[in-house]
Amino acid sequence: MNKDYLIMTPGPTEINQSVLDAMATKGTNPDLDKDFFEVYKDTVTSYNKLIAAKKARSMFLAGEGILGLEAACASLIEEGDKVLCIANGVFGEGFKGFVEMYGGQAIMLLSDWDIGINISNIEKALEIHKGIKLATLIHCETPSAITNDIDLICRYLNSKGILSIVDSVSAIGGEKVTFDDSKIDVLLGGSQKCLSSPAGMTMVTLSQRSINHMKNRSTPIRGYYLNLMIWEDWYDKKWFPYTQPLQNILGLKQSIENTLKIDFASEHKKYGEYVREHFLSNGYELYAKSDYSNTVTAVKLPPNVKFDNLFDIMKEKHGILIGGGIGQLKDKVFRIGHMGENNKRENFDRTFEALSKSFKELIQ
Numbered sequence: 001m002n003k004d005y006l007i008m009t010p011g012p013t014e015i016n017q018s019v020l021d022a023m024a025t026k027g028t029n030p031d032l033d034k035d036f037f038e039v040y041k042d043t044v045t046s047y048n049k050l051i052a053a054k055k056a057r058s059m060f061l062a063g064e065g066i067l068g069l070e071a072a073c074a075s076l077i078e079e080g081d082k083v084l085c086i087a088n089g090v091f092g093e094g095f096k097g098f099v100e101m102y103g104g105q106a107i108m109l110l111s112d113w114d115i116g117i118n119i120s121n122i123e124k125a126l127e128i129h130k131g132i133k134l135a136t137l138i139h140c141e142t143p144s145a146i147t148n149d150i151d152l153i154c155r156y157l158n159s160k161g162i163l164s165i166v167d168s169v170s171a172i173g174g175e176k177v178t179f180d181d182s183k184i185d186v187l188l189g190g191s192q193k194c195l196s197s198p199a200g201m202t203m204v205t206l207s208q209r210s211i212n213h214m215k216n217r218s219t220p221i222r223g224y225y226l227n228l229m230i231w232e233d234w235y236d237k238k239w240f241p242y243t244q245p246l247q248n249i250l251g252l253k254q255s256i257e258n259t260l261k262i263d264f265a266s267e268h269k270k271y272g273e274y275v276r277e278h279f280l281s282n283g284y285e286l287y288a289k290s291d292y293s294n295t296v297t298a299v300k301l302p303p304n305v306k307f308d309n310l311f312d313i314m315k316e317k318h319g320i321l322i323g324g325g326i327g328q329l330k331d332k333v334f335r336i337g338h339m340g341e342n343n344k345r346e347n348f349d350r351t352f353e354a355l356s357k358s359f360k361e362l363i364q
C-alpha cells in the first residue's frame, strides 16, 4: 500500500500532521487515570462549541459513523413507533433498515436526489400520517452532494412535537450547525469527514427532549454498546462504559481545535464554489440541480467511462484518490471531497489537471 496518496475523497480525507502527532502517544490508562476524564470533557466542550450546543449532552462512540446512526435508532425507537424517514439520497433511504431493525414503522418520504428537501412535502406527509413520533433526515447527502436545510426542517418538526434524528456526518465542521437554536434532538457526526481525523469515532449529541424520551420508554433499550443512556453520569462517576480509545480521542480533540481556529463554514463555502466553478466552466455537468453541498461535489461521468477505470488512472498515474457513485449513482458520477484538510488550492488544481489528463486517456 502506497502511503502517500493525495486523498480527495469525501471522507476519509487528508489528515493534518498535528492530528497525527497528537495520536502518536503512549498516553495513559484511560480507565484508571482521572486526568483522562478532563481531556474527554474538554473535547466535549470544544465539540459543543462547534455545533452551538449549550444545553446538550455529547459523547464520542468508538466506531465509524454508521454506529451513531444505529445507536440513535436503537435508543430512541420502540416497537411500533411511527418514524418519518425524510429521504433524498442513499443515506436518507438507508435509515429505513435501522428503523425497522429496532421495531419502528418506517414511513418513507421519498424525494428527488438532485435537489434539497422541500418542507411542504413534509407538511403534506404529516397531514396524511398521524401519530409520528420521530423523524430521520440527512444534513449533507454525501453520495449526491446535496445539502438539506436542517435548521428549517428541525424547527418545523419540533413545532409538531416530533423528535429529529439528524445525520450530519459529512457536514459537521464544514457547515454551520446550531444545535440548540435549530431544535435538533439527536445529531450524528463522524471523525473522518470535515473534521479530518482518521475513521473510527462517531459523535452523538442529545437534546434534553431526547434524553427524556429515552427515560420515558416503556421497554428497555436493546443492546449495550448501542444504548446511549449508559453514558449518563460518566463524568460525575468517573466511569466509562468501556475502555476509551485514547489516541483516537486525542486526534479528534486536535482536529476539533484545528477546525475552531478557522471560519470553517466560510472556508468550505469558498472551496465548494471553487470546485463547482471549475467543473462548470470546463464542460462538466454537476449531478445536483440546486442546494449544492459545500463539502462534496458529484460530477456526472461522461457516457462510456467506467468509474473504476478513472479511479485506477487517477490512483496509479497521478497518486490521487477520488470518490465514485453509490447505489443508483454507480458509474453515473465521480466525487471530490472539499472537506477539512483537503481544502488547499494546490490540492484541487493538481486534481483538476490529473482529471483532465485521465479523461483524455479514457476518451480517445
Ligand SMILES: *Cc1c(COP(=O)(O)O)cnc(C)c1O
Binding pocket: 011, 064, 065, 066, 091, 138, 140, 141, 142, 143, 167, 168, 169, 170, 190, 193
Ligand atoms: C460517511 C457517512 C456516513 C458514515 O458511513 P460510511 O459510508 O460507512 O463512511 C453516514 N452518513 C453520511 C451522510 C456519510 O457521509
